[in-house]
Structures are given as structure tokens and as C-alpha cells.
Amino acid sequence: MTRIIRTAVFALSLLLPVTAFAAQARYQLQVDGLACPFCAYGIEKQLTRTDGVKNIEIDINAGTVTVTMAEGAAMTQAQADRIVKDAGFTLRGFSEVPTQD
Amino acid sequence: MMKKLFFSTFMGLAATAALHAPARAHGPLFSPAPETIFKGGTELTLGLHTEEATGTSEHETEYDVTVEAVYGLTADWEAGVEVPYTKRDLDGGGDANGIGDITLDTKYQFWGRNLPGAQYKASALLKVKLPTGDDDSHRPTTGRGSSSFITSEQ
Numbered sequence: 173m174t175r176i177i178r179t180a181v182f183a184l185s186l187l188l189p190v191t192a193f194a195a196q197a198r199y200q201l202q203v204d205g206l207a208c209p210f211c212a213y214g215i216e217k218q219l220t221r222t223d224g225v226k227n228i229e230i231d232i233n234a235g236t237v238t239v240t241m242a243e244g245a246a247m248t249q250a251q252a253d254r255i256v257k258d259a260g261f262t263l264r265g266f267s268e269v270p271t272q273d
Numbered sequence: 274m275m276k277k278l279f280f281s282t283f284m285g286l287a288a289t290a291a292l293h294a295p296a297r298a299h300g301p302l303f304s305p306a307p308e309t310i311f312k313g314g315t316e317l318t319l320g321l322h323t324e325e326a327t328g329t330s331e332h333e334t335e336y337d338v339t340v341e342a343v344y345g346l347t348a349d350w351e352a353g354v355e356v357p358y359t360k361r362d363l364d365g366g367g368d369a370n371g372i373g374d375i376t377l378d379t380k381y382q383f384w385g386r387n388l389p390g391a392q393y394k395a396s397a398l399l400k401v402k403l404p405t406g407d408d409d410s411h412r413p414t415t416g417r418g419s420s421s422f423i424t425s426e427q
Binding site for chain 1: 309310311312313314347348349385387388389390391392
């Protein structure tokens, strides 16, 4: 019985790091200047050209862009700043948000 | 024959451009806007213009199909080219068609301020119209036969 429990605990301990690596990083970018759907189009184009970006959600009214990265990929604030600037906007805030499960 | 082929090709390209042309931002429809396209962005626009003029002894009709391509060099600086295909009919004076005067333009946004949900921008625009159209004076022409410059601040 003890052996079964030990094996089960060991198996679970192996699964934990796998779950941690499988998580996809999500970031919320607070963008100034987002005023119309064309603005959203421009910033979306810039983000889709970025390696590792899997999904983009843009809320024009809130001025936020939520970016979900592919597994193992990450985004830095400097990278986000460059992307937003190339699209013609200003990055006001950058934060990592909990993944949606 | 060559002109017919050229016209068909041009119309085909124009139709392709129309299918892929995104609506330009929040600028005015009939005057230049200060917005510039994003870095690396491209925009194709198809324009159609017709004009009729009646003088004391003659009547003239002009049709222009224009394809405009714009490229974003940076987020603040864009360059473009405008190629018109012109057809002019002059009652009693023949007709002409072909490439009109090609326009090269560039726009630079020298000031901008982004706020939550709003943008304030100021740009300078330079347009150069080249004398690429036919300016044969014995029939209706498709070009002016001279260069012209347009500068503007928005």
C-alpha cells in the first residue's frame, strides 16, 4: 500500500513541472492612442509579425491589448514598447496577467 | 491591341487593389489627413473620378481610374505612388486614353500625442506630379506635360 502511495506521489511530482512549463504567458498592454478599428488593425498587424504571439485581443474602449504567447514564449516590456511604437501608439502600461483556464 | 491588353491588365490590378484596400483611419474623405500608416504597413486604394465639361462649342468627358499604393517606412513616415489611367473623350475632337500623370508623395508626422482613446497629430505632405501622361497637343491629352509640386501641413 505504501509503495502504491509513493509511486502515485512520485508520478504527481513529475506532472507538476510539466504543467508549469505548459502554461502560456499572457500580457496586458495599456495603449494610448487607440481610437478606432483601424488603430486596432495596425497594432494587430505588428503583433502578428512577432514570434511567439499566439492570440491577440483588443479592447478599443478600454485601450487594452491582451496578448497570449505560445508555450515557452515570453514578451518583455521593451519588446512591447517597440511593437506599440512601430504601430504609431504609446505604451502606457505592461503587466503579465494570469492565464485563463 | 497593345493598349487594349494594357487597359485590361490595369483594370485587373485596380480590381485587385479594390478588393484588398482597407479603409483609412479616421481621416477626412476628401482632404489629406495627418495619419500615417504603421511601420511596414501597405495600403492599396482604388479611386474613380469622372468629369464633364461643356464649352461654347465642345463637350468633354474625362474618366480616371487611379491606383494608389502607400508604404509605412516608419510609424511616422510614409511614401506612396499614385498611378492614374485616364480616358478623355472630346466631342468632335477625338479621344485618348492611357497612363496619366503619376504622382509620388511622402508624408511625415512631425508631432504627435497619444492619449487614452484619442490622438493628436501634425504632418507635412509633399506631392510631386510627374509629366508621364501623353501631352500631344493635337488631340485630347492624358497628361499636363509638366511637373507640379504640392506641399501641405495638416
